Amino acid sequence: MLQEKRHILQEYSNDFIFKLKDLHVNFDKYKYYPRDEKFNSAIFDSDKKLIFSTLESKDVKFDKVTYISENMIHFIEEPESYYLGTKYIILEIPDDNVWFRSVKGEIITYSFIAFIFMLILGYFISKLFLKPMRDALHLLDRFIKDTTHELNTPISAIITNIEMIDKDILDAKLAKKINRIDIGAKTISNIYEDLTFLTLNNKIISQNENLNLSNVLEQRVEYFKSLATIKKINFVLNIEKDIYLNSDLKKISKLIDNLISNAIKYNKIAGTIKVTLKENFLSIEDTGKGMSKENLSNLFERYSRFDKSVGGFGIGLNIVSLIAKEYNLDIKVESELNKGTKIEVIWQN
Incomplete structure (x- = not known):
């Protein structure tokens, strides 16, 4: 003007x-x-x-x-x-244009009121339009909770009964079949525990205690040896005795399980998994496919999967990240394509 x-x-x-x-x-x-x-x-x-x-x-x-x-x-x-x-x-x-400047304050006031009105109207309209999606998600969430609850009893029964079988007195054919059932049951059990953790995470109250992490780690490695056998994977253990960590047994077991499970899942046939436990330090290293630097940045995001040929939902490492945050554990990842991946968990007493 x-x-x-x-x-x-x-x-x-x-x-x-x-x-x-x-x-x-x-x-x-x-x-x-x-x-x-x-x-x-x-x-x-x-x-x-x-x-x-x-x-x-x-x-x-x-x-x-x-x-x-x-x-x-x-x-x-x-x-x-x-x-x-x-x-x-x-x-x-x-x-x-003096009239415009005289009513400028009124224009701003009415514009602000109109903006607030549109904001409130938009909020209610968005709630109305998103209701079917919310209902569908609620139904899906309820279905997952009910399904995981129903799976618990049969999975536990299968694993318990398999562990009670003395495989040494069985012939080779039957022992091989029993071993396959054991592997399948443990795979389902691990998926079940992941889904349970995600659906009930906000309601799980941690029962922290001074855990002997050395014993827990040896038990979890022993648990996964049957899964590793299928791919002829060998464990190399360097576990120091009496390493303690104040934490919840179920959550730390779940963290270790997911790291070992991934090391088996993405390893090559006849590969190696090196497990190291020292004071304030846990390392699990495999000789598998490895990952690119681009994939490393999204490694702990939920539902992230970088190899569609391998099963899974992409929730394991997200659970590892959630547990690590709760206990102030620092996670470092080193990976190289076709050479393997090394995940380190570091903490302070």
């Missing part, structure tokens, strides 16, 4: 300077100050002292070219010649 007015005022100024020049040349003849109904004006000398003025505004800002003051637009021009001793010419016209 000021830019447009500046062009108009420049034309007025040129016309005014022409009249001022005419007065300067013919001062003895005219002797009256040039006026125009379209604008007010004033002239100042080089010391910024007023020579003559018809301005309504008395405060002149000589450091600006165009400005608004007291609902009037002002324009300052310096003519090439000092006609009648004039160094500065100030023109003044009414501000046509």
Whole structure:
């Protein structure tokens, strides 16, 4: 708006300077100050002292070219010649947009009220549209909880009965079949425990105790040896005795289980899993497929899977991350494609 007015005022100024020049040349003849109904004006000398003025505004800002003051637009021009001793010419016209500035506060207020109204309306509309999705998710969540609850009894019964069988007195064929059932039951059991942890995570109260982590780790390795046997994977153990960690037995077992399970799942045939436990340090290293650096950044996100040929839901390492956060465990991952992956868990007593 000021830019447009500046062009108009420049034309007025040129016309005014022409009249001022005419007065300067013919001062003895005219002797009256040039006026125009379209604008007010004033002239100042080089010391910024007023020579003559018809301005309504008395405060002149000589450091600006165009400005608004007291609902009037002002324009300052310096003519090439000092006609009648004039160094500065100030023109003044009414501000046509003064009404807008007077109602600007009201516009902002009503806009804010409209925004709040639309926000509330949008909230209720989004709730209405998302209700079918929420109902479907609630139904799915309930189905998972009911399913995992129903799976618990048969899985436990299968594993318990298999462990009671003396495999040494069985012939090789039957022992092989029993071993396959054992592997299948343990795989289902591990998936069941993962789903249970995710669905009940917020309701699980940790029963922390001073755990002998060395014993827990040896037990979990022994538990997974039947799964490792299928791929002819060999465990190399370097477990120091009597390493303790204050934590919940079920949660730490679940953390170890998922790390070992992944090391088996993504390992190569006849590969190796190196398990190391020292003071404040646990490491599980495999000789499997490894991962790219791009995949490492999303490693602990839920449902992330980087190898579709291997089973799973992509929740194991997410559970590891949740448990690690609860107990302030620092997890470091090193991996190289076709060479293997090493996961370190570090903590402070």
